[in-house]
Amino acid sequence: MVENVLERPVAAIAAAAARIVGDEYVARDELLTDASGLRGVAAVLARPADAEQARQLVAWAYANDTPIVPVGGATGYSGGIVPEGPLPVLAISMQRLWRVRSFDPLLWRIEVEAGVTTATVARLARENGLLFPPDPGAPEQSQIGGNLATNAGGPHAFKYGVTSHWVTGVEAVLAPGELVSFGGPIRKDVAGYDLRSLLIGSEGTLGLITAAWLRLTPAPAQTIPVVAAYATIEEGVEAIYGALASGIVPAAIEYLQGTALVHAPPPFLDADGRQFVVIAEAETEHERDELLLALGPAAFAADPREVWRWRGGVSLVVRAVRGEKLAEDIAVPLDRLQEAIERTLEIGARHGLEACSWGHAGDGNIHSTFLYDPADPAQRAASEAAAEDLFALARELGGSVSGEHGLGALKRGQLLGQWSEAAVAAHEAIKATLDPKGLFNPGKKQARPTS
Amino acid sequence: MVENVLERPVAAIAAAAARIVGDEYVARDELLTDASGLRGVAAVLARPADAEQARQLVAWAYANDTPIVPVGGATGYSGGIVPEGPLPVLAISMQRLWRVRSFDPLLWRIEVEAGVTTATVARLARENGLLFPPDPGAPEQSQIGGNLATNAGGPHAFKYGVTSHWVTGVEAVLAPGELVSFGGPIRKDVAGYDLRSLLIGSEGTLGLITAAWLRLTPAPAQTIPVVAAYATIEEGVEAIYGALASGIVPAAIEYLQGTALVHAPPPFLDADGRQFVVIAEAETEHERDELLLALGPAAFAADPREVWRWRGGVSLVVRAVRGEKLAEDIAVPLDRLQEAIERTLEIGARHGLEACSWGHAGDGNIHSTFLYDPADPAQRAASEAAAEDLFALARELGGSVSGEHGLGALKRGQLLGQWSEAAVAAHEAIKATLDPKGLFNPGKKQARPTS
Numbered sequence: 001m002v003e004n005v006l007e008r009p010v011a012a013i014a015a016a017a018a019r020i021v022g023d024e025y026v027a028r029d030e031l032l033t034d035a036s037g038l039r040g041v042a043a044v045l046a047r048p049a050d051a052e053q054a055r056q057l058v059a060w061a062y063a064n065d066t067p068i069v070p071v072g073g074a075t076g077y078s079g080g081i082v083p084e085g086p087l088p089v090l091a092i093s094m095q096r097l098w099r100v101r102s103f104d105p106l107l108w109r110i111e112v113e114a115g116v117t118t119a120t121v122a123r124l125a126r127e128n129g130l131l132f133p134p135d136p137g138a139p140e141q142s143q144i145g146g147n148l149a150t151n152a153g154g155p156h157a158f159k160y161g162v163t164s165h166w167v168t169g170v171e172a173v174l175a176p177g178e179l180v181s182f183g184g185p186i187r188k189d190v191a192g193y194d195l196r197s198l199l200i201g202s203e204g205t206l207g208l209i210t211a212a213w214l215r216l217t218p219a220p221a222q223t224i225p226v227v228a229a230y231a232t233i234e235e236g237v238e239a240i241y242g243a244l245a246s247g248i249v250p251a252a253i254e255y256l257q258g259t260a261l262v263h264a265p266p267p268f269l270d271a272d273g274r275q276f277v278v279i280a281e282a283e284t285e286h287e288r289d290e291l292l293l294a295l296g297p298a299a300f301a302a303d304p305r306e307v308w309r310w311r312g313g314v315s316l317v318v319r320a321v322r323g324e325k326l327a328e329d330i331a332v333p334l335d336r337l338q339e340a341i342e343r344t345l346e347i348g349a350r351h352g353l354e355a356c357s358w359g360h361a362g363d364g365n366i367h368s369t370f371l372y373d374p375a376d377p378a379q380r381a382a383s384e385a386a387a388e389d390l391f392a393l394a395r396e397l398g399g400s401v402s403g404e405h406g407l408g409a410l411k412r413g414q415l416l417g418q419w420s421e422a423a424v425a426a427h428e429a430i431k432a433t434l435d436p437k438g439l440f441n442p443g444k445k446q447a448r449p450t451s
Numbered sequence: 452m453v454e455n456v457l458e459r460p461v462a463a464i465a466a467a468a469a470r471i472v473g474d475e476y477v478a479r480d481e482l483l484t485d486a487s488g489l490r491g492v493a494a495v496l497a498r499p500a501d502a503e504q505a506r507q508l509v510a511w512a513y514a515n516d517t518p519i520v521p522v523g524g525a526t527g528y529s530g531g532i533v534p535e536g537p538l539p540v541l542a543i544s545m546q547r548l549w550r551v552r553s554f555d556p557l558l559w560r561i562e563v564e565a566g567v568t569t570a571t572v573a574r575l576a577r578e579n580g581l582l583f584p585p586d587p588g589a590p591e592q593s594q595i596g597g598n599l600a601t602n603a604g605g606p607h608a609f610k611y612g613v614t615s616h617w618v619t620g621v622e623a624v625l626a627p628g629e630l631v632s633f634g635g636p637i638r639k640d641v642a643g644y645d646l647r648s649l650l651i652g653s654e655g656t657l658g659l660i661t662a663a664w665l666r667l668t669p670a671p672a673q674t675i676p677v678v679a680a681y682a683t684i685e686e687g688v689e690a691i692y693g694a695l696a697s698g699i700v701p702a703a704i705e706y707l708q709g710t711a712l713v714h715a716p717p718p719f720l721d722a723d724g725r726q727f728v729v730i731a732e733a734e735t736e737h738e739r740d741e742l743l744l745a746l747g748p749a750a751f752a753a754d755p756r757e758v759w760r761w762r763g764g765v766s767l768v769v770r771a772v773r774g775e776k777l778a779e780d781i782a783v784p785l786d787r788l789q790e791a792i793e794r795t796l797e798i799g800a801r802h803g804l805e806a807c808s809w810g811h812a813g814d815g816n817i818h819s820t821f822l823y824d825p826a827d828p829a830q831r832a833a834s835e836a837a838a839e840d841l842f843a844l845a846r847e848l849g850g851s852v853s854g855e856h857g858l859g860a861l862k863r864g865q866l867l868g869q870w871s872e873a874a875v876a877a878h879e880a881i882k883a884t885l886d887p888k889g890l891f892n893p894g895k896k897q898a899r900p901t902s
Binding site for chain 2: 104106107108109129150151153157158161162164165174178179180181182184185186187188189190191192193194195197198200201202206217218221241244245246247248249331332333334335360362363364365398399400401402403404405406407411414415418419420422423424426427429430431432433434445447
């Protein structure tokens with residue numbers, strides 16, 4: 001075997017990790033991937049038992065110039081956990097930080113370690129009459145640490161806000177290996193700068209989140225999706241504006257469009273020949289009645305289990321049609337919703353790809369999707385070109401290249417143009433300040449292209 | 452007249468300001484004060500007409516090593532606008548940035564300049580069936596820029612969240628004089644670091660906020676305060692826990708305690724001999740009925756105008772009793788609420804001062820208040836010593852020294868101890884990065900004591 005020049009550093013990383021977490025919790029050459037389909041190999045993957053071991057791993061890596069890649073439930077869409085670059089990395093899996101440190105249902109709060117799944121928090125809340133609203137999907141795999149690192153959204157962010165709104169405190173390891181907390185089990189706090197919010201959504205590039213204090217809220221007594229199908233995109237978007245004018249705040253306003261409805265036909269209505277389906281969720285009978293009025297004569301109340309089970313499966317079903325899809329998550333001002341949806345189709349046509357979209361219409365956050373055959377390099381290249389056009393569209397419409405998935409590796413460089421040069425410089429200054437060696441998740445959430 | 456060695460720099464500042472904003476919008480030796488009672492003199496106060504003039508003022512000040520003090524509606528409680536230090540400062544009043552740049556009621560959003568009053572936004576929203584929930588008080592004077600700079604709260608933050616939750620975009624001038632925007636009229640955005648949240652609550656120490664994109668929400672059809680008086684603090688706090696267990700989210704959960712009820716007797720109930728009054732606000736009849744049950748047999752529905760007019764006046768009435776009061780805004784975990792309220796009274800007794808409290812019980816955010824005669828130096832000193840004890844109490848209970856007023860000048864140095872040394876170092880690193888010359892509102896939001 002030809003000796004790899006990086007073999008010695010890898011052995012040193014593995015040995016250090018084993019000293020900290022124990023041999024049985026260290027793996028070599030671990031392939032890491034997520035829902036983006038990107039892949040990369042972590043020279044060493046360590047599974048710390050608790051925040052203190054995570055701190056020691058970071059401290060060792062920082063002292064030894066070793067890149068750190070935090071790994072949560074691997075359900076992200078932008079390659080945030082996928083190792084990159086020439087140096088061997090130390091990936092840190094948060095899987096064993098699975099403890100619920102405290103739970104006070106009567107005070108609407110819970111403190112969990114980063115590796116606790118979203119489903120666990122949701123279940124504990126539900127069993128106590130409470131709700132943890134963020135629902136970014138894949139709850140059985142997705143972990144709270146990853147939810148925070150990406151500031152995850154989901155359908156119910158429309159009424160309830162994204163993950164950040166439900167976090168009162170963050171515990172994290174900062175460079176060069178300091179375990180700190182910003183906030184805690186308190187509902188208001190303006191004493192320091194909002195470093196809690198700065199870490200949330202930072203995709204592991206400013207520090208390693210080890211635990212969170214979360215707020216909960218009483219669960220609604222019922223959820224009633226009001227659904228309707230429309231002949232055109234224009235009619236569907238008008239219905240969404242109608243829901244905004246109904247005087248109530250729907251818990252969610254979702255849409256699905258075009259061939260998404262052909263590939264994944266909704267079981268609860270006949271969308272045949274229809275271009276657009278709207279789901280607006282009510283939580284009371286009064287809200288249901290207002291939404292029925294707002295969405296027009298075609299609207300009716302559907303079974304929530306049926307609606308959300310189907311809605312949760314759309315992405316996978318559409319992906320299977322050609323074998324792969326490229327799905328983005330741009331967000332646009334609500335007055336540009338129709339344009340964003342229509343131009344997604346135009347972009348697909350220009351690149352010879354079938355396109356469709358769905359998403360969180362009430363938040364202007366659309367999952368523009370291009371279907372392609374992964375075995376066909378030309379189609380893959382076309383999908384990447386289509387994505388570039390889509391990011392340009394988001395910027396042109398005054399929107400964001402990412403409403404909820406983050407930049408990760410997939411959207412590297414796309415912040416430039418959305419933000420001005422001076423704003424990007426501030427983004428980069430923050431990174432350089434909190435991670436002076438550039439070791440936290442290198443290459444991710446990078447504002448401008450590398451070259 | 453003895454020539455002041457600082458006279459030449461002051462003349463230069465005034466001349467530069469006049470070139471940018473015009474002679475008639477520049478004042479000399481302006482006394483600045485806010486609701487904290489702190490006072491200081493701005494060598495020069497300039498009133499820019501728009502964001503571009505504000506940018507030019509900052510650019511000149513930054514190039515000429517001149518401290519910048521942003522001035523909003525002067526309704527803060529921590530001396531955030533009060534100039535300090537040996538150098539002559541350029542204060543920048545946002546009063547003339549009074550424009551509503553855009554308003555889309557059907558899309559629940561508004562873009563306003565920093566000098567627009569909170570009342571203007573609230574009124575525009577209300578006239579269109581919408582609500583801008585943050586209600587920190589003094590709405591006719593208080594400005595949106597200041598609301599953002601302090602991340603202002605208020606009673607309805609309990610249900611609706613603090614100011615940050617309603618801001619989708621911030622426009623600000625950063626060092627050394629760059630006008631930037633983070634976010635905009637989009638409801639979701641995770642492309643860059645959350646610099647929007649970092650600026651919010653930064654008290655003018657990281658940049659000068661010039662405009663904001665705000666979210667609005669449909670106004671509730673009605674507001675029904677459910678009120679009750681209790682014999683003891685313990686009974687009152689139990690009732691608050693009862694409201695949390697009611698299965699609904701009250702719009703606000705307020706309390707008033709002790710001699711506050713003697714000095715400012717509620718006009719809507721007989722609090723004679725009672726220690727504690729709770730106000731929990733319902734927005735539907737169902738919620739009203741749940742709160743009536745939760746707050747016990749003494750509870751009844753009161754007139755919202757009567758309740759909130761009285762509630763808004765409490766602070767001034769109590770202040771007038773001895774001539775002055777020292778009122779803080781610590782926040783504690785909800786399980787420590789009773790202890791925080793009782794120990795406020797003990798702290799007052801220990802320092803020979805009448806003490807009482809009120810505040811946002813549902814958020815654990817209490818306004819601990821010590822009454823004193825401002826003409827009596829011993830009493831003033833006692834009140835300051837009491838405040839120190841109170842901050843120590845907040846830290847001991849795992850809370851925050853400030854739930855909604857910010858550190859300003861009044862609470863300088865109080866973050867240390869609440870945050871660990873490493874967390875404070877991150878706070879300071881952010882300041883040094885975004886304001887390398889330390890010219891933005893010097894001495895404010897400072898984590899550790901100066902010496």
